[in-house]
Amino acid sequence: MERVRILASKKPVVIFSKSTCCMCHTVKALFSELGVYPAVHELDAIPNGREIEEALLTLGRNPAVPAVFIGGVLAGGNKEVMDRHLEGSLVPWLIQVRAKWV
Known part of the structure; x- marks a missing residue:
C-alpha cells in the first residue's frame, strides 16, 4: 500500500x-x-x-485497473474519470494540481 501512495504522489x-x-x-x-x-x-x-494490483484491490478498485490518481488522491477508474470529464469537473481539478495549464 505504501508503494502505491509513494508512486501516486510523485x-x-x-x-x-x-x-x-x-x-x-x-x-x-x-x-x-x-x-x-x-x-x-x-x-x-x-x-x-x-503487489501493486493487490494494494489497489484493497483500496476498493475492482477491477484494480485503471486506477487514476490526481494530486495524490484516488480519482477512480475509467467510469469515474469519464463521468467527471462529462460533468465538467475533471479539467478544473487538473488545472488545480498543475497537470494542465490554461
Missing part, C-alpha cells in the same frame, strides 16, 4: 494500468487529448506489478 496525475486493458487505453487517451501526460505504471510490465 506526479500530478498517475495511472496504474495494464498494457492489454482497453479501458486503461481509453483513460490514457483522454488525458493525452486533454494535453496531460501522466505517469503511467503498466502493472503487467513491472516486477512488483502484482
Whole structure:
C-alpha cells in the first residue's frame, strides 16, 4: 500500500494500468487529448506489478485497473474519470494540481 501512495504522489496525475486493458487505453487517451501526460505504471510490465494490483484491490478498485490518481488522491477508474470529464469537473481539478495549464 505504501508503494502505491509513494508512486501516486510523485506526479500530478498517475495511472496504474495494464498494457492489454482497453479501458486503461481509453483513460490514457483522454488525458493525452486533454494535453496531460501522466505517469503511467503498466502493472503487467513491472516486477512488483502484482503487489501493486493487490494494494489497489484493497483500496476498493475492482477491477484494480485503471486506477487514476490526481494530486495524490484516488480519482477512480475509467467510469469515474469519464463521468467527471462529462460533468465538467475533471479539467478544473487538473488545472488545480498543475497537470494542465490554461
